[in-house]
Amino acid sequence: MQTPKLLWLAEELPATFAGAGHFMDLTDFLTWRATGSLWRSTCTVTCKWTYLAHEERWDDAFFREIGLGALADEGFIRIGDRISPPGAAIPEGLSAAAxxxxxxxxxTPVAMGLIDAHAGALGTIGADGVPGKLEQRLAYVFGTSACTLNxxxxxxxxxxxxxxxxxxLVPGLWLSEGGQSAAGAAIDHVVRRHAFAAAAAAKAEAAGKSLTGWLEGRAVELLETMPLARLLGEVHVVGDFLGNRAPFADPDMRGIIAGLDMAEDETSLIRLYAAAVISVGYGxxxxxxxxxxxxxxxxxVVVSGGAxxxxxxxQFLADACGLPVSTCASPEPVLLGAAMTAAVAAGAVPDLQTAMRTLSGLGETTLPAPECRTLHERRYRAFVALQEAGRSLRACEEEMP
Incomplete structure (x- = not known):
């Protein structure tokens, strides 16, 4: 959210705040650079700046209550008094300098843009061939952190x-946005602290792979010789190392690793890697x-992002959350989503829903493995119990003088 940043600037650097001509999200800064226009995207100002798109207004009372009444006094011109939805053509078009x-x-037509994760959602969830209606698809942008959009x-x-x-995201529809503060980063954090991590990293480098990419390959090989339950053993991971964004909105939650023995070999590292990935799926x-x-x-679930x-x-995600996991045929769905907005602005397609349906395609769909359902139900209960144990431990700490 940008309003806390604005408030900090107003309180800590008042001369800078007073002297700034405009405050922009990166998306809107790029369209300004391209056109010289001060139009703002509904995506940015609604999701990050508290604009009330359904009422087409800023909340004057809110800004006054939190100490940013100066922006209201100015008619919100510095944070956006002209708002337009993603895909709308900016009237000025590409400037001569740009x-x-x-x-x-x-x-040349320039479109109102999107936040990067939202562009990825646009490039994935509307693809023809993805099971279910648009409202029944959940975009999952899985990178260092993770974001869900529906x-x-x-x-x-x-x-x-x-x-x-x-x-x-889509004009006329309501967007809900969840997420995990650490997803890929949580997996990296866990495996790099294992005693065998340095040796595994050397093997990965020799093979021309990242550490997690190498561990993935070794996990696949091990799963050809043993069931998942045996590979995982009693190791459980809760990846809330940076707090829990959704569904608990609790910044004080912390990660937990349970069930470790004293093994320091390659198999124990692969076990920890698999448990960490699955914990993201439970989240x-x-x-x-x-x-x-x-x-x-x-x-x-329609997944994008490196992971x-x-x-x-x-497969781990599908098994852990109990839903089919599909991919977009495009290797770069964020760029595809941005291109969709351009196609609408240029008049190549009539609207974003048409662009989503006709310009993106379905990749692979991974179904939950029925034979793993009982295992994951049991491990998910353990995951929830560990989160509850973490809350209890934190409560004990808070009671100490």
């Missing part, structure tokens, strides 16, 4: 999930379950 720099024609015809107020935001399941309790009906390219990771 056209010279880019080798393009002045006046849309609905009516607003849904979901504990621990940001939003709902009107027209922030995703918690978000899915919370969405369902509020009326959402996600039937398919989602792994077949084993997708």
């Amino acid at each position: 056209a010279r720099a880019l080798g393009l024609a002045p006046g 849309v609905s015809a009516a607003p849904m107020f979901v504990p621990g999930v940001w939003g709902p935001y009107y027209s922030a 995703l399941r918690q978000i899915v379950d919370t969405l369902r309790r509020q009326g959402a009906d996600p039937e398919t 989602g390219r792994s077949a084993l990771v997708r």
